[in-house]
Amino acid sequence: MEKTNGVIFERNSFGKRIKTMLKVDFRRMFTMRLVYIMAGICFVMPVLILVMTTMMDGGVSVNPQTGVETAMEGFDNVWQAIGSISGENSGMSMSLTSMCNINMLYFIAAVLICIFVADDFRSGYAKNLFTVRSKRSDYVISKTLVGFTGGVLMLIAYFIGTMLGGMIAGLPFDLGTLTIGNILMCMAAKIFLMLVFVALFVMMSIIGKQKLWLSVLGSLVSSMLLYTMIPMLTPLNSTITNVMMCLIGGVVFSVGMGAISNTILKKTNLV
Amino acid sequence: MNAIEIRGLTKNFGSKQAVNGLEMTVPMGAIYGFIGENGSGKSTTEKIICGLLVPSGGRVKLFDRNYTDTDVRAKVGVLIEAPGCFSNYSVYNNLMLQAANLNIENPEKEVVKVLKMVRMEGAASNKYKNCSLGMKQRIGIAMALLGNPSLLVLDEPINGLDADGMRIMREVLMEITKTGKCTVVIASHILGELEKIATHYGIIRGGRMIKEMTAEELNASCRTYVALQTRDMNRSKMLLGSKYSRVEEDEAGYLRVYDATTPEGIVTYLYENGILVGEIKTDKIGLEEYYIDLMHEKEGR
Numbered sequence A: 001m002e003k004t005n006g007v008i009f010e011r012n013s014f015g016k017r018i019k020t021m022l023k024v025d026f027r028r029m030f031t032m033r034l035v036y037i038m039a040g041i042c043f044v045m046p047v048l049i050l051v052m053t054t055m056m057d058g059g060v061s062v063n064p065q066t067g068v069e070t071a072m073e074g075f076d077n078v079w080q081a082i083g084s085i086s087g088e089n090s091g092m093s094m095s096l097t098s099m100c101n102i103n104m105l106y107f108i109a110a111v112l113i114c115i116f117v118a119d120d121f122r123s124g125y126a127k128n129l130f131t132v133r134s135k136r137s138d139y140v141i142s143k144t145l146v147g148f149t150g151g152v153l154m155l156i157a158y159f160i161g162t163m164l165g166g167m168i169a170g171l172p173f174d175l176g177t178l179t180i181g182n183i184l185m186c187m188a189a190k191i192f193l194m195l196v197f198v199a200l201f202v203m204m205s206i207i208g209k210q211k212l213w214l215s216v217l218g219s220l221v222s223s224m225l226l227y228t229m230i231p232m233l234t235p236l237n238s239t240i241t242n243v244m245m246c247l248i249g250g251v252v253f254s255v256g257m258g259a260i261s262n263t264i265l266k267k268t269n270l271v
Numbered sequence B: 001m002n003a004i005e006i007r008g009l010t011k012n013f014g015s016k017q018a019v020n021g022l023e024m025t026v027p028m029g030a031i032y033g034f035i036g037e038n039g040s041g042k043s044t045t046e047k048i049i050c051g052l053l054v055p056s057g058g059r060v061k062l063f064d065r066n067y068t069d070t071d072v073r074a075k076v077g078v079l080i081e082a083p084g085c086f087s088n089y090s091v092y093n094n095l096m097l098q099a100a101n102l103n104i105e106n107p108e109k110e111v112v113k114v115l116k117m118v119r120m121e122g123a124a125s126n127k128y129k130n131c132s133l134g135m136k137q138r139i140g141i142a143m144a145l146l147g148n149p150s151l152l153v154l155d156e157p158i159n160g161l162d163a164d165g166m167r168i169m170r171e172v173l174m175e176i177t178k179t180g181k182c183t184v185v186i187a188s189h190i191l192g193e194l195e196k197i198a199t200h201y202g203i204i205r206g207g208r209m210i211k212e213m214t215a216e217e218l219n220a221s222c223r224t225y226v227a228l229q230t231r232d233m234n235r236s237k238m239l240l241g242s243k244y245s246r247v248e249e250d251e252a253g254y255l256r257v258y259d260a261t262t263p264e265g266i267v268t269y270l271y272e273n274g275i276l277v278g279e280i281k282t283d284k285i286g287l288e289e290y291y292i293d294l295m296h297e298k299e300g301r
Helices: A014-029 A033-056 A102-123 A125-132 A136-169 A180-208 A212-227 A240-267 B042-049 B091-101 B107-117 B133-145 B163-177 B191-197 B215-221 B233-243 B263-272 B287-299
Strands: A002-004 A007-009 A060-062 A069-071 B002-013 B016-027 B031-036 B057-062 B076-079 B151-155 B183-187 B200-205 B208-214 B224-230 B247-249 B255-257 B277-284
Touching (some): A033 A102, B042 B183, B133 B151, B200 B215, B224 B263
Parallel strands (some): B031 B200
Antiparallel strands (some): B247 B255
């Protein structure tokens, strides 16, 4: 504490600042109805996908004009809804099973994070916040960590939904050559990879500020480039190497993106 | 020590220069009325002081420190345009969020205290979106008062307030500046209301400070005049116009004679010319008229 001509200046440590910022952001995130709606969607989505694709599996539809037959292929295994074994499906494959899996959640997380950050600017809350806090880095760190938690919550909801959907659809839980360790490593790698996406979404949201459409559009387009890497980095047969790669990549990427976000906040007008 | 010291401040938005070499000095404990036309750069300056806009040039100091200093920022309360509140949160929860941002030790007590100050304790549980415009302005003031700020920056705080709301606002501002520990900068177009509380004034035009003065200096430079009504206003105006240099008819229907020292000479002069004076009084031009005169002077009218 320092007193200058009757004005008392309180010095807050980084730890104290970030603690209060996180407290506020966590409170905000988990009082948002949208988080629960999105977590609910993430839970229900795999149930619907697994049940419907199993029902349609083997069905053949014929185009009456061309006479071309299209065979509907469902999931062979519950774990296909989580990911694919490396080399089995490339990220560019457009088959239903390679598209309708847990990796879609990175796009849903984009919407959540963009709304969360844009709300700060649209409501004017950012005005109050940045008037009393000059450290933009606190804001970026807090949003990244809270956004990451939201993203992880959705991944877990999807994972649980997949298990339930598999049971309802009667799909085999057969691990084959995989072990339960591989599945857990795959999930851990996906969780750490979320950090890369969240850092990107936070940066896009900071660029867009109150323009939600710009944040969402920027996030979706930029994450498209990273999307193709997800099956390669987090295959079903993930090992500790995949987990470490995603963890290190996640930390490095979020620090880099965070630094860019921080610079954007410092150098641009906030209102 | 000055609460705010701005030297050569500039701010450009593309090719438009919103603030152009602004110089501003706000002493500690002052209630500083920041006046100017729409688009003169008042809000831009206030936003720069609050760290919301990045200046293109110049220097801004708050309490003799750089305005971006973390310790200094925590001493600033703000209400610019509208209070930054989440519409689906209650008034209380919105204030609690800001209290948490300020690291206030006993936030519940502090929130209740500021709500009482703006007479909003009864509406604490109301959702922000259900509050009226006047209530929202008062919530904004309460939010700005959280954490005992040493500097309050307010932009049009009395907009949308009823007579009672204005009185409350006046009382709150007088109360917090009483000890001299809090400085207030108010940008407002409601000059009559500003005149009741301001101790200092700054008049800005085209992004430049054209006049800075204390309330005493304003009083001294506000000319006195004699206002009168007669049955024959046109002839009275003509007669007085030939004797005094500036005679004007105001909106209330009075003839204003600016360089007359006493009413007696006017009454006698008109009587001698066969005109009876119905009503006569001496008065002083207020802030509003002073401001308008100054603007006309600058425009060369």
